Amino acid sequence: MRIALVVTQYEAGGAQKAAINLANGLVRAGHTPTLIFLYKKAEADFYIEPGVVVEHLLPEKRPVALLLFSLPRLVKALRRAGAEQVIAFTHYANLYSALACKLLGMPLVISHRNPLFSYGRLTQLADRWLARLGCLGTVTYVSQAVRDSFEEHYAGQQLKHKVIYNCVDGPRGEADVAPVDGDYLLAVGRLSEQKNHALLIEALARSHYTGDLVILGEGECRASLEALAERLGVASRVKLPGVKRNAEVSAWLQGAKAFYMPSRYEGMSNALLEAVVGRTYTVVSNVPAQVEAVSVGHETYGEVLEIDDVAAWAASMDALQGVARPQPAATVAEALAERYSFARFMADFTSLLPDE
Known part of the structure; x- marks a missing residue:
């Protein structure tokens, strides 16, 4: 199956690690994943399986370009990937993916990585608006605590909810490193x-x-x-x-x-x-x-x-x-x-x- 995983920025972060772990696992299971980052924020040393296609829609964070160009570039990237399913991580990726999938008629899974109160007011309003327009289908949460924070936010919406904890997957392609000595x-x-x-x-x-x-x-x-x-x-x-x-x-x-x-x-x-x-x-x-x-x-x-x-x-x-x-x-x-x-x-x- 051709699956696109969309993340806001590439950097050494928890959401990025979860998306990359998922992409690596999908390759091992025989699927064809494409990792799409809206922009590149910093270098990181993640191991990515050779079968994973990686795209950066923008080379760096440029607020005006991110606002104006992310959606059309994401739509084109999803078409190039031949995506049959989209899974988005982090709130801006969730919002852009919801719009792109609505335009393309693709199924979407979004993932909330932090409690609702940590999101900006406009982001909260946009997310709720997209839910009411039927742009969201399945919503995952990185913990039950995050799920609980969204309880009233999605009240009255017909959505599927699931808590999926992060995983610990060891680094690949590196020699083992001895424990650091000291007190x-x-x-x-x-x-x-x-x-x-x-x-x-x-x-x-x-x-x-x-x-x-x-x-x-x-x-x-x-x-x-x-x-x-x-x-x-x-x-x-x-x-x-x-x-x-x-x-x-x-x-x-x-x-x-x-x-x-x-x-x-x-x-x-x-x-x-x-x-x-x-x-x-x-x-x-x-x-x-x-x-x-x-x-x-x-x-x-x-x-x-x-x-x-x-x-x-x-x-x-x-x-x-x-x-x-x-x-x-x-x-x-x-x-x-x-x-x-x-x-x-x-x-x-x-x-x-x-x-x-």
Whole structure:
């Protein structure tokens, strides 16, 4: 089957990884996928199977061109691909794909990756308008928490809804990388207000933990995080190495004493899932998607802490001083590894394809 996967931008992000994992799986299953990115934002080291066709409609983000040219270029790209099914990831790709598929009479699956409140007001209105016009058919969500946030948004609309968790699929085409040595706590994510890394720096300064805090990623908050670490006297122990290749992130995860994620909101973080599946101890904020990500029934993998309770995060770090790397409960770890498996991810998405 010829399937087009549409993503807003190409960069090292969770939605991009999910789309590429799906494309790779479709090739392995004998389908013909085309990955279409509206524009290229940054380089990334994703492995893409040779049978996947990749297109970038624009070489870079140009707001006027993105607004005016994305739809006609997407329509042409879908025709070139001979697409029989379109699956869109991220909200702008969802909107443009809905219009293109309505024009072409193609079936569409869209995927929401973040809670509704994180979308702009115009995006929310456009999405609801397209639903009322019958441009949306099947809507998937990266977590039940994201699904719940859209409950009233789609009220009264005849849509099919499905939660499909991300998966952890190991890197391809690279040699294995040994765990990074050292006594350190790890965080992974864009340096932004959403990821709330400032809380970790404050907790480190307040705690008795003497190791390092390593934060992998890049973003607009780098300067403010560096200034905070300097002001609190922990600049020598707060490491900001920037964006790393997937294999390098895995190496940092394998060597970390624990993985910390104090995000203010999430859809379902790939970095967190990789930590869980790799059996790295996790400490996360108590926002709905984070709790969901580490919970099986009434059991929890690692720790869940109040999002703004700096003392609680500092106490968690204190407990790791001078002790071996904590081991989460095996039964919870095994259940979550199955939930975030590549096989389950592929089965969930292929169940949405029409019968050939």
